[in-house]
Amino acid sequence: MPTITGVEITDVRFPTSLQADGSDAMNADADYSAVYVVLHTDGTAPDGAPLAGHGLTFTIGRGTDVVALAARYQADLLVGRDLDELAADMGGVYRDLTADSQLRWLGPEKGVVHLSLAAVLNAAWDLAARRAAKPLWRLLADLTPEQLVDVADLRYLSDALTRDEALAILRAAAPGKAERLAHLERRGYPAYTTSAGWLGYDDAKLARLSREAVEAGYRHVKLKVGANLEDDVRRLGIAREAIGPDITLMIDANQVWDVPQAIEWVRALSGFDLLWIEEPTSPDDVLGHAAVREAVAPVRVATGEHCHNRVMFKQLLQAGAIDYCQLDTGRLASVNEIVAVLLLAAKFGVPVCPHAGGVGLCEMVQHVSVLDYVAVSGSLDGRVTEFVDHLHEHFTDPCVVKDAGEGVGYVVPSEPGYSTQMHPESVARFRFPDGEYWSAARLEAADGDAAVSA
Amino acid sequence: MPTITGVEITDVRFPTSLQADGSDAMNADADYSAVYVVLHTDGTAPDGAPLAGHGLTFTIGRGTDVVALAARYQADLLVGRDLDELAADMGGVYRDLTADSQLRWLGPEKGVVHLSLAAVLNAAWDLAARRAAKPLWRLLADLTPEQLVDVADLRYLSDALTRDEALAILRAAAPGKAERLAHLERRGYPAYTTSAGWLGYDDAKLARLSREAVEAGYRHVKLKVGANLEDDVRRLGIAREAIGPDITLMIDANQVWDVPQAIEWVRALSGFDLLWIEEPTSPDDVLGHAAVREAVAPVRVATGEHCHNRVMFKQLLQAGAIDYCQLDTGRLASVNEIVAVLLLAAKFGVPVCPHAGGVGLCEMVQHVSVLDYVAVSGSLDGRVTEFVDHLHEHFTDPCVVKDAGEGVGYVVPSEPGYSTQMHPESVARFRFPDGEYWSAARLEAADGDAAVSA
The missing domain is CATH 3.30.390.10 (Enolase-like, N-terminal domain)
Known part of the structure; x- marks a missing residue:
């Protein structure tokens, strides 16, 4: 054993x-x-x-x-x-x-x-x-509806989603699994890029990366905003010009605004034809997101990377506070809580567009998105999963995106597991505080101090 | 310096x-x-x-x-x-x-x-x-409204409470400070006890402690519920008989129920004339608390000890989800966040009845409640602050409760500080894992294992 x-x-x-x-x-x-x-x-x-x-x-x-x-x-x-x-x-x-x-x-x-x-x-x-x-998505998609519901944590959800409703959603998605998977294997799971629009990038880099994103086949590009309104207007102008009118543009404020300020700011930017404003205010503010959503339409509201559990997602959905559910695979308690949120979102008809980037998030979200389409929501309508091209080289089974002619998509993972294994050499090099990289960095800093003193 | x-x-x-x-x-x-x-x-x-x-x-x-x-x-x-x-x-x-x-x-x-x-x-x-x-309460009560608002964290609150509204609340409370303080110095700040009703106590202990609470002058007694409905009915019967019809009884479920279950359970207990149900469900569930509150009236809803920040309290108040705000001095970010919540609660007209017990919470909440009455809400209506008679002996300036004829109350703290200093001997004895108590406990456990093996 x-x-x-x-x-x-x-x-x-x-x-x-x-x-x-x-x-x-x-x-x-x-x-x-x-x-x-x-x-x-x-x-x-x-x-x-x-x-x-x-x-x-x-x-x-x-x-x-x-x-x-x-x-x-x-x-x-x-x-x-x-x-x-x-x-x-x-x-x-x-x-x-x-x-x-x-x-x-x-x-x-x-x-x-x-x-x-x-x-x-x-x-x-x-x-x-x-x-x-x-691959993890297949392990889960191969479960019966009863088995999949049994791994999901439905505690505190029964006022919005009963076990019977969860089972009904999964049973309704059972027909067509093979066809949907075949579609994903051709097209890839739709992806968007955030790599062009980090706030610390200068205008020239923003313009260049925006153009390159479109050339690479992206149909959606996301920019960071919220530090300075004048800068945001200029940067959105640069990005919109670089990508042209047919590419979808989203913005992300990373929680910097109070509710009234969010409404004012997003309205001031709405002329750039924006799909969504992401994280307009505190991630805990369900009612605040609902107020923002009502006020900034037709710009839509997306949030979830800091939404700390299924009870918060339940309320975001109950309150009509979000148009897009951006669950995070490092913040929710893995598959057990993620499946519960996929089921809630399916019940409320809200697309799940997981948060990714960082370290390993892209590797994980591809499994979640494939599972959602194949076995839970059964839909790609409005779905687009974040992709950021950083740090994949540290994984043994890195995610891959490609454009098969309908826009960039994640290639369906085929290796066993959750794609979360890192190269031992990467772990050894970047282990904190004693990995090779950080040890050398401290030596350099000490040398610098010594040079300043000398 | x-x-x-x-x-x-x-x-x-x-x-x-x-x-x-x-x-x-x-x-x-x-x-x-x-x-x-x-x-x-x-x-x-x-x-x-x-x-x-x-x-x-x-x-x-x-x-x-x-x-x-x-x-x-x-x-x-x-x-x-x-x-x-x-x-x-x-x-x-x-x-x-x-x-x-x-x-x-x-x-x-x-x-x-x-x-x-x-x-x-x-x-x-x-x-x-x-x-x-x-004493901390006096340091704060002596600040001008502007100074007190300047220490409060109002971020993310402006849709419910502006700085100007906060100032207006404090200015309105300025007249009468001396009279209110004099009242507290005679009467003490109203307190209730939870010591009688822990779930692990047997029926005889529950009955005895309930009687003793009333004899000691408590006008409010709180019981833990939620493990088993039949047990709860029996225990509430014992407690109600022990305290008589004129003493206020509250119950606390410590988050064990889903929303529909909370409603059903509280309705089944409501014949015992209950003031409030505390923590009926997940502490994150603002909308759930609102649904419970609407369904279980006239039993009222109290929560807050696990309410993790001012944004959650803002929503509980905006949604009409709570009748009592039970903020916690170890969970909110100290005075800076507590003052913001006191101001929010005053704006919405909801009494603040802080959570206490544990270690040192009673020592801290007395300062918060005195501040609230003297300088913020200016009201004692519906206010009653938790008191649990455990572990006070470890503090150098322990809180004191007394009954001056109008029910037990916290004696207004008079020593400098926040009453949060522990005796060095207590810290040394119970320091984990190497304090004297825990070292001895491990030795005993090892002896026990040796005896079992022998």
Whole structure:
């Protein structure tokens, strides 16, 4: 009986702030980081290779060690578990990891203990999929409606979605799975790019990257806004001119506004034919998003990357606060909570367009989006999943996007697992604080100080 | 110029789970704990004693070290600060401690990084009050409306409360401060007790403690419910018989129900003449609380101990979801966020009845409630602040309750500071994992294991 023999948790940080990659109105100096969890086993994959599970949550620098410490308590509960029992009852694994009321107090179901839970559960799901020799989306799409509902956390949702309603949604999506998958295998899952529009990029770089995005086949481009209205008007003008009138443009304020300010600012920018305003205000403000949505139409409202759990998504949907659900695979508690949100969104008819970028998020969201189309919502209407072309080289099975003639899309993942395994060399180099990169950086800084003193 | 010379952060855990103190439907085995922050200085108090600031956040066992690690990053920002500059600009201190976008990502403004921020800022406020030789409530009540609004975090609130409205509330409360204070000094701030009704207590203990509460002068008694309906009916019957018809009875479900279940359960208990149902469902569920409130009237709805920030309280008030605002001094980001919530509650006419119990919460909430009555809401209507008689012996200036003939009340604090200093001996004994208590407990456990093996 193969079991989980040990857990390895690493704080990995990439020095992205040096190039202003990822800069926005709230986050000027993000160092894209991850709490990286590896579940070691004494088992083997069907092909005979040693079997391990890999998961992560995405952070942006300081405090990654805090999340890693919380992950330790949660991941240790998995050591000694029988692999087959684990894979057969991933709902039970979720319940076991969330049953600790002492850790629950520190959220509940939010913040550090929820980010760490995501990392650990993502590793468990990667392990389950590798054990089955399937990409994660297929492991899930092959489940019966009952099995898939059984892994979903429906607690606190029954006023909006009952178990019977969830089953009905999945049963309705059962016919046509093969056709939808075949479509995705031709076209790819529709993707948009944020790489052109980081706030720290100058105008020339913005114009060049916007043009290059369209040349690469993107039909949607997203820009960061919210630091300065005059700058935003100029930058949107540059971007709109670069991409032309037929490409869809979205904007993202990363929570910098109060509700009245959001309304005023978005109205001032609405002449640039914008599809959505993303994160106009506090991610906790369900009623605020509803007010913004009503006031800025026809610009639509998108949010979710900081929406901390399914109860918040339930309310965003109940309140009619969002047009697009941007769930995050490092912030929600992995598949168990993500499936619940996919079901809620399907019930309310709101497209799920997951947040990605960062470290490993693109690798994960492709599984979520494929699952949503093949087995849950059954629809691509209004769907477009974020893609950012950073840091994929650190993954053993990186996501791939291509344009097969209908716009760029994610190529459907085919390797077993959740695509969350990082190259050991990358982990060793960027491990914080003692990886080669950071050790050398500290030496250089010390040299610089010495030179200044001398 | 005296400055902050160092920070001491301690994980302190009390083995309360051994007596089922604090047991409820969600938390069966809480070990009341604290992240305890001491800001050391080279200054002296006006009476010549060495000056330090003491703050804490309340946790219930495992994971307290995770919060302590986060507190380290935040507290270190205060080392080297000039005491007078700090005391003169506590709004600036708050902004400095919340400006780190990398740590913000781990919330934002929720969970571990917000609990740790509360501990650090509570210590800074204790320091500022001691420097001024005033109890914290008086330091704040003596500020001008402009000064008090300047320390409050009003970000994300302007759709519900503008700065001008906040100033108008405080100006309206200015007349009568002296009379209201004199009233409190006679009567004490009204208090209720939860000590009688923990879920782990047997029926005889429940009956005895309920009678003793009334004999001690309490006019309000609260019971934990939600594990089993039949048990709840029996226990409420016992309690109601013990306290008689004239004492107010409240119940607390600690988040165990979905919304439809909460409605059904509370309706089944409403024959016991209940003032409020506390925490009927997920603390994140603003719309759920509103639905429960509408359905269970005349039983009222109270929540807040897990309400993670001012944006959530704003929505609870906007949605008409609560009758009582139970803010928590270890979960909100200290005075800066608490004052914002007091102002919001005053604007919406909802009484603030802070959550207490745990470790040190009673010591802190007395300052908040006195401030609210003297300088913000100016009202005692419907106000009653929680009191639990546990662990006060570990504090150097413990809160005191007394019955001056109109029901038990908190005696207005008179010592300088926030009443948050613990006895060094208590910290040394219950420090985790290496304090005397826990070291001995591990030795005993090891002996027990040895005996079993032998």
